[in-house]
Amino acid sequence: MNLDDQLLKFEVPEIIYGLGALSKIGHCAKRLGGEKLLLVTDPGIIASGWIDETLKYLRQEDLNFFIYDNVVTNPRDFQVEMGAKLYLQKGCDVIVAVGGGSPIDTAKGIAILVSNYGSLSEYEGCNKITQPIPPIVCVPTTAGTGADVTQFAVITNTRKRMKMTILSRAITPDISVVDPYLLKTKPADLIAATGMDALTHAFEAYVSSLSWSMTDPHAIHAVELIARHLTSAVRSKDISDLEGMSVACLEAGIAFSNAILGAVHALAHPLGGFYDTHHGVANAVLLPAVVKRNINHSVEKYARLARAMGCDTTGMTPDQAARSVLIMIDLMIDQLGLPKKLSDLGVSREDIPAMAELARADICMLTNPCTYEISEIIDIYQEVW
Ligand SMILES: [Fe+2]
DSSP, X not given: OOHHHHOOOOOOOEEEESTTGGGGHHHHHHHTTOSEEEEEOOHHHHHHTHHHHHHHHHHHTTOEEXXXXXXOSSOBHHHHHHHHHHHHHHTOOEEEEEESHHHHHHHHHHHHHHHHOSOGGGGOEESOOOXXXXXXXXXEOSSSOOGGGOSEEEEEETTTTEEEEEEOGGGSOSEEXXXXXXXXXXXXXXXXXXXXXXXXXXXXXXXXXXXXXXXXXXXXXXXXXXXXXXXXXXXXXXXXXXXXXXXHHHHHHXXXXXXXXXXXXXXXXXXXXXXXXXXXXXXHHHHHHHHHHHGGGSHHHHHHHHHHTTOOOTTOOHHHHHHHHHHHHHHHHHHHTOOOOGGGGTOOGGGHHHHHHHHHHOGGGGGSSSOOOHHHHHHHHHHTO
16 A cells, blocks of 8 residues: 555644634734735625725735735636736735635635646646645635635636636645624525535535544534534524634534545535536535435444434434434524525536536545445436436
């Protein structure tokens, strides 16, 4: 066996956490050597007022900045290229991303292009980045993607209508500034969808073939926090629930950045590429069908996940305990009022074979606890259509 096959790794950025943490953003950028920042965000974050607040803290540190806000959900390759041009034209030195997964993934894409050049598709896959990239500071405004702590960036290849997954330790951000108060301005349906993304991260990391003793505790604790806080965060936006979701998102992100993901994400990515489906909603629709098929390959772990979701498995057989996780997931999706069918999301049945081909080739499929034939992937899409 190759030595590299036996080695495990655990990587995490510096994390500054707590109510009011946003006030540290200027200081963070400055100590990474920043003088001229590219601030990547989106119009919704600007409208919420968080960018005005951010600029106040950047000015306090006498930092220059240029704002790039041409970012949408499921960020596009050409938007990353435009951001990279602005970074180079203005002679920036540090990238600050304020927003959900889309601005953060855009920031990572910009960092790759301004230092490694070429096109983003050259970096799709595992560890293709060879040159050092500029420092990145992230301020997540959603509790879901975990992009602020991961080595993943997912960018839409507009020519091929597919999502490219770039996986490289080089793009793990340097600092994540996590201020749960920023979730206050998020609409309830977005908190629900991004929360299901975080739950899926924790589930997939926990049963991943690369999971280990450094990733498992974070995955399980994330599931416990989500079970405790997500539905009430959606209902009331109480700050204690938003804090719970912020930590859950961080821990799920740390777990999956190091253990990678599984079939739910592999099948969700084509939905984003074909239909621009919200990533968290796509995961919520697919999670039960994938878990149902994965269970036999990891019975004890799914039983542990059921308990983490609050199920009392006393007296159950291992198989019953594992299967009870399906009831817990279904209950949560009901409570959140999220869709359960792809047909509710405007997905056309005719696209299923093409999406299945992309899902089978997705990098996330490699760490699923079992492998799927193309016919089984088609069956999953059909089952939830
Ligand atoms: Fe995700």
